[in-house]
Amino acid sequence: MVRFPVDDPSKVETFKAGLAVRALALDARGNLWVASNTSPDFPMPPVPEGASIMKQFKTMGRAALMYKKPTGIVTMIRPDGGQRDPAGYNGNGAVNVPWGLNVDGNGTNLGGQLQRPMLTDVSIDAAGNVWAANNWNSPEAAVAEDPAYPTSTWGGGSGLTVIYGVAAPVKPPRMGPVKTY
Numbered sequence: 001m002v003r004f005p006v007d008d009p010s011k012v013e014t015f016k017a018g019l020a021v022r023a024l025a026l027d028a029r030g031n032l033w034v035a036s037n038t039s040p041d042f043p044m045p046p047v048p049e050g051a052s053i054m055k056q057f058k059t060m061g062r063a064a065l066m067y068k069k070p071t072g073i074v075t076m077i078r079p080d081g082g083q084r085d086p087a088g089y090n091g092n093g094a095v096n097v098p099w100g101l102n103v104d105g106n107g108t109n110l111g112g113q114l115q116r117p118m119l120t121d122v123s124i125d126a127a128g129n130v131w132a133a134n135n136w137n138s139p140e141a142a143v144a145e146d147p148a149y150p151t152s153t154w155g156g157g158s159g160l161t162v163i164y165g166v167a168a169p170v171k172p173p174r175m176g177p178v179k180t181y
Helices: 053-066 139-143
Strands: 019-024 032-040 075-079 102-103 109-112 119-124 128-133 159-163
Touching: 019 119, 019 159, 032 102, 032 109, 109 119
Parallel strands: 019 102, 102 119
Antiparallel strands: 019 032, 032 075, 102 109, 119 128, 128 159
């Protein structure tokens, strides 16, 4: 991760946050929460030079989803740049290829990855409802070299789930740090 002041981009700070960052969320204290698909020690597969973006996605996705152990972390970076745990949090393997995350009005970090579906975005509304987007009907169809014809278009998802009242409400609009009522 990199951070720099808008008025002076030459003052770049870098932070360890795993590989393949997919989501960012600010809590009410200004802490930045970062979800990274793969852990810092993940063995990145070689991607052929000139490969299309879909070929790159298949190569990287297959490697992450087929990896022999859970991979991916959630990292927190404080406003002063400090990191309580620079190695990130993996929940002793409970976090696996995390994508979407968000922070509710109590500062609770919500999101991560379920086996099926895979949550790619998580949002919390003013009533404390959690909205979760599923962008993966079939991970195998998205990353297989030659997916079965009947399921070959199932890589993209079509699901949206709402879980009523499980989070602390947040004030819209969600720009910048979380605001509570």
